[in-house]
Amino acid sequence: MTAIVWERRRAAAWATWREFASHRGGLVGLLGLGAIALLALLAPLLTDQTGLDVTRAPGRPFEPPSGEFWLGTDNTGRSVLLLTWWGTRVSLVVGLSATVLSVLIGTLVGVAAAHFGGWTSALLMRFTDFFLVLPSLVLAIALSTVLPRGLGTIVLAIGATSWPATARLVRAQTLAVEARPFIERAKALGGGHAHVIGKHVLPAVLPLVFVNTTLTVAGAIIAESTLSFLGLGDPTQISWGSMLHAANVHGAVSQRAWWFLVPPGLGVVLVVLAFTMCGRALETVLNPRLKGER
């Protein structure tokens, strides 16, 4: 019995993968993402971390790209290539953790609202609507100003402001799933809330949540860069946003130091593009509405 189930699951997964692989964009995105993640993980092994210490900067300020510094140096004389490389880590970590937080809140609220209905739903949805209409950037700025400075604050600020869309989406999908006869049957056979949600609703909703997660990461990374650029991040941590912030306040524009501004910007674009391409491909595979009739 179990063996048959596993067999079926493996077949389904393989079919999903084959379908995903047929989207060239998705595949390219996945490869790019893998490469970037690998580079980020290997940064401590492949590079010398002391180059990040402003007090031991190897170059002169604002050196243009050369054989020694491929992407030039920043205002303190550190290699921009090294900074961008290490910045990947913080940007990815913050983007992913903020997304996990946001998706977690969104899924909880969405499923609960759809499943319990009535007052609970009305209350939760008004709560969601409240957050939906608040300008999330302003709210995030307010949060990161009030709370102590640090990566945790940024994650919290992004996570706490970006969940309402997920909640709406999950609620809609849960409603659709719960309208199906097999849910009614499970209830008739005596399945409680935990059973229905855990065994039937969540598995049906998860693919959508997964797709949503991939797409939210892109937004979270941009949000992190925005907040750091505005000087609200943790300045002792190097991220792409904080590099852009530094370039701006230390006069990279006046020095025409394009090499200080372009790499972190390109980094953001590439990662966001990769996530979006993956997410879109995944969406067409997993979202039944986008799937063609067979």
Added chain:
Amino acid sequence: MGVRRRIGAVGAVVGLVVLPCAAPAQAQSPITLRVAITQQVDSLNPFLSITQAGTEVGRLMYDYLTAYSQADQRPVEGVADEWESSDDKLTWTFHVPDGKKWSDGKPVTAKDVAFTYNLMMRDPVAATANGSFTAEFDSVTATDDRTVVIRTKAPQATMLALDIPIVPEHVWSAVQNIGEYQNEAVPVVGSGPFVLTEYRANEFIRLTANKDYWRGAPKYDELVFTYYKTVDAAAQALSRGEVDLVNRMGPAQFDSLKGKEGITLNKANGRRFNEIVINPGAATKTGEPIGDGHPALKDVVVRRAIAQAIDLDEIIEKVNGGYAQRGTGLIPPVFPDFHLDKPNPERVYDPAAANKALDDTGYRRNAEGTRVSPEGRELELRLIGHASRAYDEQTGEFVKRFLADIGIVVDVQIVSDNQLNESTTAGTFDLAFSGWGTNPDPESILSLHTCAQRPNADGKGGTTDTFFCDAEYDALYAQQKAEFDLAKRSEIVKRMQQRFYDQVPSVVLGYDNALEAYRSDKFAGFPLQPEKGGVIMAQNGVWGYYGATPTDNAGRSSSGGSTALVIGGGAGALVVLVGGAWLVSRRRGASAGERE
């Protein structure tokens, strides 16, 4: 000029590409000096304005009772041309000469002076900006149109440095509510070398030369201040010839203008210093300890070791880009009368000696190499800095490394200005970045470190910088306050700074240079104050603007046109738009195809 103004108020720099606000339309062809400013004017009402930009506009519009000379900042004629004081220094008599006129033609009299000061003594709102000057006044009376007599409760050394714009009684006596009055009804009646004729908040301020000014008319017709959101944008505007004068530049902007044709740079001695405050045991006025500063910092040996382990030269070289002078006392070298040039004994950067001093006093290193106080507490210190200041962020990293060399662990925390101010007033810090602008008269900056400036039990009622409380310093402070002989006072003030330097409640890191630049193809020169190493803008006076000499080119309108910045911004926007459109179209196409 600004008394006790924390530097935190540096405008937040937001936005990468900022277009300058629309410049006001040019009139026929008046000769105009166009100045870029990045700081906002808080109010045009001289009783309320406290920002540098606001007080500067106030100085252009209104004369003060006395002025500071251009060459060496000694008191010279302002509204009054002669003055004398009684032997007990409690009664001061000022003579207001005949012939000075308000810009509407009415004569400037002693009654205007008495009106202004009395208004500030009577109405607390009018004392908002400059109330400290009149706080000790007993009475101000105009005995006739030419004579004003001021009686003070105690001798006051700032009697010839009263930074209060004198306003016309015939205009201001009609003002009901000083706090609400904007003073924007142009042309604003004033007595200074320029008259305010047009003002648009956060866009520009236009002043017209007062041709009847008693010192003589300015050599050009109009002075226009234009707002720029960032110093980068202002520096770009100067290099393109859209403005003629820029200040408050950072090393990067300053260096980028080097060697450009038609631009002259002015690296001036600044009036502000940067410091790291070392919490020497915060306490209230009554000596009640507050806050949670590290107890080891109460030990002067530790404070001295910290100061000795910080390499000031490296910070100036790397963080200030070389544009600063080494720090010693509280008063920068721009005021040579009071600057502590050579401390004796002088501290030099010597981590080995600092290590030895700590070893000898019983601060042993533990297994990780961190020092532990004799009471058994590890020397782990918080260093808080302003998020609004790039300087703090960078210097913090250096300090962290320097102190690691002597076994002290530093945790650099960059927080918002509000959070920093809360921590420093409550004493909940170990080390903190701070910095102050100073005046020709050292009184206010010295007073910050007296016992009396410590807060009361609620944390209010004092503006202490360091919670420093030292009997010797306080005695000298009282002594200099009553000393009217410059040489003797200068001697006492230097001894105070030496005491401060020895006790190290803070390490003065350096005095920033003021970095300015102007179009020398349009303006031949600007009077500097002081003459040697002085500034053009943000003077103790307006000599720089008033004495500017235009060249023959100055009347011509600049070669404007679209600028690199606009092109850059436009190109950036275009890339975003095209990229976005491409993504959208691609997405649409894809879905359509996939949906069949």
